[in-house]
Amino acid sequence: MMAQATFRIWRGNSGGGELQDFTLDVSEGMVVLDAVHRIQAEQAPDLAVRWNCKAGKCGSCSAEVNGMPKLMCMTRLSSLPMERPVTIHPMKAFPVMKDLVCDVSWNYEVKKRIPPFRPRAPDAPDGTWRMDQRDVDRVMEFRKCIECYLCQDVCHVLREHHKHDEFIGPRFLVYAAALEMHPLDEGTRARLLWEEGGIGYCNITKCCTAVCPEGIHITDNAIIPLKERVVDEVFDPISRALRVLTGRRGAAT
Amino acid sequence: MAEYRTHEYDVLIIGAGGAGLRAAIEASGHGARVGVVSKSLLGKAHTVMAEGGVAAALANVDERDGWRVHFADTMRGGQYLNNWRMAELHAREAPERVRELEAWGALFDRTDDGRILQRNFGGHAYPRLAHVGDRTGLEMIRTLQDHGIHQGMSVHMECTVTRLLTDGARVAGAFAYDRERGRFLVFRAGAVVLATGGFGKAYRITSNSWEYTGDGQTLAYDTGADLLDMEFVQFHPTGMVWPPSVRGILVTEGVRGEGGVLRNSAGRRFMFDDIPELYKGQTADSEEEGWRYCTGDPTARRPPELLTRDHVARCILREVAEGRGSPHGGAFLDISWIGEKMANHEEHIRRKLPGMYHQFKELAEIDITKEPMEVGPTTHYAMGGVRVDPETQMSTVAGLFAAGECAAGLHGANRLGGNSLSDLIVFGKRAGEYAARFAKEHGPGTFDPAAAEAAEREALAPFHREAANGENPYQVQYDLQEMMQDRVGIIRHAEKLQSALEALEQLRERAGRALAPGSREYNAGWHTALDLHNLLTVSEAVTRAALLRQESRGAQSRDDYRGKDPEWGKLNLVVRKEAGGAMEVERIPTRPLPDELAKIIEEMG
Numbered sequence: 001m002m003a004q005a006t007f008r009i010w011r012g013n014s015g016g017g018e019l020q021d022f023t024l025d026v027s028e029g030m031v032v033l034d035a036v037h038r039i040q041a042e043q044a045p046d047l048a049v050r051w052n053c054k055a056g057k058c059g060s061c062s063a064e065v066n067g068m069p070k071l072m073c074m075t076r077l078s079s080l081p082m083e084r085p086v087t088i089h090p091m092k093a094f095p096v097m098k099d100l101v102c103d104v105s106w107n108y109e110v111k112k113r114i115p116p117f118r119p120r121a122p123d124a125p126d127g128t129w130r131m132d133q134r135d136v137d138r139v140m141e142f143r144k145c146i147e148c149y150l151c152q153d154v155c156h157v158l159r160e161h162h163k164h165d166e167f168i169g170p171r172f173l174v175y176a177a178a179l180e181m182h183p184l185d186e187g188t189r190a191r192l193l194w195e196e197g198g199i200g201y202c203n204i205t206k207c208c209t210a211v212c213p214e215g216i217h218i219t220d221n222a223i224i225p226l227k228e229r230v231v232d233e234v235f236d237p238i239s240r241a242l243r244v245l246t247g248r249r250g251a252a253t
Numbered sequence: 254m255a256e257y258r259t260h261e262y263d264v265l266i267i268g269a270g271g272a273g274l275r276a277a278i279e280a281s282g283h284g285a286r287v288g289v290v291s292k293s294l295l296g297k298a299h300t301v302m303a304e305g306g307v308a309a310a311l312a313n314v315d316e317r318d319g320w321r322v323h324f325a326d327t328m329r330g331g332q333y334l335n336n337w338r339m340a341e342l343h344a345r346e347a348p349e350r351v352r353e354l355e356a357w358g359a360l361f362d363r364t365d366d367g368r369i370l371q372r373n374f375g376g377h378a379y380p381r382l383a384h385v386g387d388r389t390g391l392e393m394i395r396t397l398q399d400h401g402i403h404q405g406m407s408v409h410m411e412c413t414v415t416r417l418l419t420d421g422a423r424v425a426g427a428f429a430y431d432r433e434r435g436r437f438l439v440f441r442a443g444a445v446v447l448a449t450g451g452f453g454k455a456y457r458i459t460s461n462s463w464e465y466t467g468d469g470q471t472l473a474y475d476t477g478a479d480l481l482d483m484e485f486v487q488f489h490p491t492g493m494v495w496p497p498s499v500r501g502i503l504v505t506e507g508v509r510g511e512g513g514v515l516r517n518s519a520g521r522r523f524m525f526d527d528i529p530e531l532y533k534g535q536t537a538d539s540e541e542e543g544w545r546y547c548t549g550d551p552t553a554r555r556p557p558e559l560l561t562r563d564h565v566a567r568c569i570l571r572e573v574a575e576g577r578g579s580p581h582g583g584a585f586l587d588i589s590w591i592g593e594k595m596a597n598h599e600e601h602i603r604r605k606l607p608g609m610y611h612q613f614k615e616l617a618e619i620d621i622t623k624e625p626m627e628v629g630p631t632t633h634y635a636m637g638g639v640r641v642d643p644e645t646q647m648s649t650v651a652g653l654f655a656a657g658e659c660a661a662g663l664h665g666a667n668r669l670g671g672n673s674l675s676d677l678i679v680f681g682k683r684a685g686e687y688a689a690r691f692a693k694e695h696g697p698g699t700f701d702p703a704a705a706e707a708a709e710r711e712a713l714a715p716f717h718r719e720a721a722n723g724e725n726p727y728q729v730q731y732d733l734q735e736m737m738q739d740r741v742g743i744i745r746h747a748e749k750l751q752s753a754l755e756a757l758e759q760l761r762e763r764a765g766r767a768l769a770p771g772s773r774e775y776n777a778g779w780h781t782a783l784d785l786h787n788l789l790t791v792s793e794a795v796t797r798a799a800l801l802r803q804e805s806r807g808a809q810s811r812d813d814y815r816g817k818d819p820e821w822g823k824l825n826l827v828v829r830k831e832a833g834g835a836m837e838v839e840r841i842p843t844r845p846l847p848d849e850l851a852k853i854i855e856e857m858g
């Protein structure tokens with residue numbers, strides 16, 4: 001398989017930009033990132049793009065491919081309708097820096113505000129802990145997160161409503177869940193998630209879950225249980241009883 | 254003098270992988286003001302990609318394990334060219350460093366009684382690798398990153414150091430540019446830790462990312478520090494070979510640790526055909542015994558697939574050369590066969606190797622629970638790097654430290670899998686501690702402002718070159734990679750190495766004409782042009798050392814000098830810059846083993 005294809009790449013910087021077409025030969029097995037690299041090497045040497053691992057492990061190469069938040073290194077050309085141009089756009093929930101690269105520094109600031117891991121006293125005299133694989137497995141799901149921020153990109157609270165000051169976004173709800181459900185952790189973050197994390201803004205549309213390249217069940221396994229914790233710890237026992245009675249889940253909004 | 258944004262720290266750490274972050278945590282813990290710079294975003298360094306696990310003799314799975322066995326395995330794997338003191342410290346301290354990660358929030362897979370589980374890996378006598386499925390590196394870097402951000406270090410992301418600044422014979426800071434804007438920064442520091450990783454990007458087929466251009470090694474070399482063991486470049490036996498766009502991406506050794514076997518096009522399990530003398534006693538006699546080993550039977554010996562990486566890589570190449578390779582020039586790695594032994598093998602594979610399952614499914618449309626993978630050697634790891642003191646990690650330049658993959662000494666001629674992640678935390682900690690001490694003792698140095706200005710001119714040169722005979726930096730980089738792959742690759746020969754030196758000279762001349770069109774903002778072409786100096790420096794060091802070492806040992810295979818030479822077994826090679834600027838390679842004798850350690854090796858047979 002060797003064919004010509006067109007890639008329509010957003011080029012510009014914080015001051016503005018536009019889509020630009022590039023045509024090149026594509027071959028079997030190529031992913032979107034390969035095409036971008038080829039364009040960089042042959043047609044646009046100063047094209048800005050982030051990448052590191054090229055294997056879906058580092059979460060650097062996030063972008064919007066034909067309007068869908070994706071890792072470019074894990075998006076095979078054969079999965080796209082190649083008779084049309086492939087549109088590649090930087091993530092929209094963050095300020096663009098240049099071309100396909102956005103300023104994601106806000107995410108790093110958010111993380112600092114979340115109270116860190118606080119382990120219980122060791123279980124054994126030698127200072128080590130004993131844990132059951134089952135308990136570990138539950139948290140492993142969240143710890144698989146590669147910090148690609150695709151979920152942040154797609155969440156309407158950030159993307160459309162720009163509540164970056166009030167809402168930490170799905171990635172950090174996953175992070176908070178990983179800490180809260182860590183078998184050794186004794187910290188509590190529920191009040192903070194409500195008051196500063198803005199967990200109430202999430203209305204469980206599950207868009208974040210749909211784009212997560214790690215297949216993390218962000219809403220069902222992280223956000224909903226956290227919302228329940230918020231209800232238990234922040235609100236009075238009556239609402240808790242009510243929730244139990246009516247069987248409503250995630251009632252914190 | 255030109256004005257630069259200036260930051261001042263007690264300890265400046267260049268690199269935010271496992272080694273850099275561990276050093277930063279330690280230096281902060283010693284009360285130093287710490288700055289960390291990294292070329293990529295925080296949490297994206299190579300360490301994030303490490304899969305199989307971190308080696309530490311915790312003896313949770315097999316009680317016979319202990320630091321002595323780990324020490325002996327490491328020395329044997331390195332063909333006794335390792336710095337024995339580093340190997341000793343590493344083996345002794347790794348368990349504590351791993352337990353410490355758990356105290357900071359890392360979650361490893363568990364044994365039945367709730368302790369940290371360990372898995373088999375090549376060259377390790379017992380199951381020794383603490384792991385989290387096949388994403389151990391992610392777990393490690395995230396733990397260090399998240400713990401570290403609360404320790405008060407300042408992080409400069411997407412910032413690249415291009416020069417170290419010196420004060421007489423000691424280091425005094427660094428000159429860098431920020432990728433976002435292309436602006437220059439100056440760091441003043443009492444001590445500098447290099448933790449920049451390796452240089453696999455000098456080769457075309459590699460598991461390494463764009464960052465691995467030998468920056469730390471070159472920064473050190475240009476400052477007058479010694480490099481060590483540069484000829485030993487590890488080719489991991491199992492990289493993906495198909496489709497072409499993923500060629501080189503790593504397939505973790507964990508696949509073989511879980512029972513994966515290598516076969517040629519005739520379906521023959523060829524690894525039993527050639528077992529090195531050094532490992533005869535420890536290797537299984539039959540397929541049956543090999544499988545029992547993989548399932549944790551303590552009376553069984555390891556299957557030949559788990560011999561050291563250099564050996565496995567050569568065996569695959571032999572099959573290919575003799576016409577028994579897979580369709581795309583590799584061999585078959587099969588884990589699906591364990592279905593013969595296990596009822597629920599598909600689920601088992603997906604649980605033990607989720608990343609590999611995903612990687613092959615997405616990138617090659619192959620279900621590894623049902624079909625074999627096609628694999629072949631890929632450039633993976635640099636055993637060579639900055640020569641350091643084993644206790645403190647200080648290089649031969651005062652105040653300049655190095656740790657992790659960019660330092661040398663621990664691994665000798667060949668690194669065992671899992672020994673890198675443990676290297677990072679053991680020696681990252683030491684580097685951070687001693688750098689903080691050095692900074693406290695000696696205070697900040699001062700440097701000549703003219704040096705920063707010269708660094709600026711040098712960095713901006715690609716924008717000012719004449720377009721008429723200009724070169725595309727990507728093309729120069731590509732040609733360098735092809736050349737190194739072809740002439741300084743897995744199998745080496747004097748004539749080819751000699752011709753590589755000539756080619757390097759031409760490439761250097763072309764690199765001097767590399768152009769960077771466009772603005773200074775986030776300009777990948779500019780970055781590539783700047784990287785060339787580093788790639789050329791490490792490539793030359795590898796080639797010169799490989800040419801001088803007239804024997805085959807560990808990762809160095811010479812067609813014209815097959816087999817080990819006992820004389821060379823007592824020599825390390827040091828590369829340094831002569832006063833006139835030329836690169837010289839010097840032979841230095843290895844330090845003799847103290848009796849006590851020699852006895853350990855003897856006992857472990």
Ligand SMILES: Cc1cc2nc3c(=O)[nH]c(=O)nc-3n(C[C@H](O)[C@H](O)[C@H](O)COP(=O)(O)OP(=O)(O)OC[C@H]3O[C@@H](n4cnc5c(N)ncnc54)[C@H](O)[C@@H]3O)c2cc1C
Nearest residue numbers: 268269270271272292299300305414450657658671673674
């Ligand atoms: C795919 C893969 C799988 C692996 N699996 C394993 C495994 O299972 N077990 C194991 O033990 N080892 C494994 N390794 C090896 C191991 O991951 C690496 O050797 C190790 O992570 C290197 O860590 P480091 O801290 O030295 O460098 P890195 O983690 O690579 O960090 C280097 C840092 O330096 C920065 N940097 C570089 N140059 C500059 C500069 N000029 N200016 C500023 N910053 C700079 C980079 O941005 C980065 O932050 C694997 C490697 C790969 C590639």
Ligand code: SF4
Nearest residue numbers: 155202204205206208
């Ligand atoms: S489920 Fe919540 S966090 Fe996820 S995208 Fe919807 S609103 Fe955002």
Ligand code: SF4
Nearest residue numbers: 145146148149151212
């Ligand atoms: S939760 Fe998923 S989508 Fe969100 S940052 Fe992590 S890996 Fe990416």
Ligand code: FES
Nearest residue numbers: 053054058059073
């Ligand atoms: S490059 Fe690492 S996830 Fe795509």
